[in-house]
Amino acid sequence: MLDEIVASRDAAGAALTAEVDAVIEAANAMSDRFRAGGRLLAFGRGEAAADAAHVAVEFTHPVIVGKRALPALCLGGEPALLGMWGRPQDIAVGICPATGDLAAARSLGLLTVALTANEEFPEADHVLCARSADPLVAREIHITVYHLLWELVHVFQEAE
Template identity: 45%
Template sequence: MPVTSPMQLAVSEALTRRDSAGRALAGDSARIARACQAMAARFHRGGKLIVFGNGGCGTDAAHIAVEFMHPVIVGKRALPAVALSNDAATVSGVGNREGLAETFAHQLRQWADPPDMALGISRDGGCVNVLHGLETAKNLGLFTLALVGGDGGAVARNQAADHVLIAASDDPAVVKEIHVTAYHILWELVHVFIDQPGLLGKETIG
């Protein structure tokens, strides 16, 4: 009879953590579909996607922006997107003068147009500048979406976004992995709606 080693147990436990968080994301399928439909309608009306986050979430923001702007799948339509955290000079300049809490909100007030979308990313939902960015975007009439982890933090509690997708884990690595999966799904399904315009209905969503 084979003996289970401590390493096998560790691998099993690591996969289980990811499995439960992935299943929780799958349980949000209706919310994800609604968000993708709303985003597709906004793109169809000429809107752009504005993405932001701090640190590693800033690299996620850049990843999302380039996926929409320069799709890796040949034949897929490029869609306008920008990552606010890419511009270190602006982020540090605004942070120095207005305070770090305003780094994204300030840029949104300058960049955003009514048809646009704002996507804020925070590992624990507690990033004040992401929270303020989403609140500002919502006040400007943008579609707002948050990718957060843990219990959703202040972003979820304050209902800072129209759609909040939570990676239900306290493990930062798992949250990161679920977020990557989530925004790949967002990209994929937005294109499904765009490629089949009849799915957008009267385009009054979002």
């Protein structure tokens, strides 16, 4: 049993390393939006709403001295608020979004990023897939990905 758990985590971690280019591309696009005055609007379905709050806190309250705060809001579990709050220069980050959650944001011109277990998500500009059927492993991958996004956005911000 333990071997299966370790193998599941190892496979998801290896899949993430294979997707490093997708993570870098998403972070670069996010950095461009922040430079244009955009805000990050995060939401999550179910338990992922807590992760959306964590994402917003990471961007607005950096824990590393010298990193600047970037504007971010948590929409909780309410992706419909993207249509009310979103502006064309903003970034919509959906964690475990349902089909249709990012459609309004994309139609308004927001950059859309989906952290999902489903690699098919045509309404998102960037799909960062956990590649695990185990929801706990998928959540660990999502947490790793949004921390990578935060760090890489700052790398791109400092490079300008």
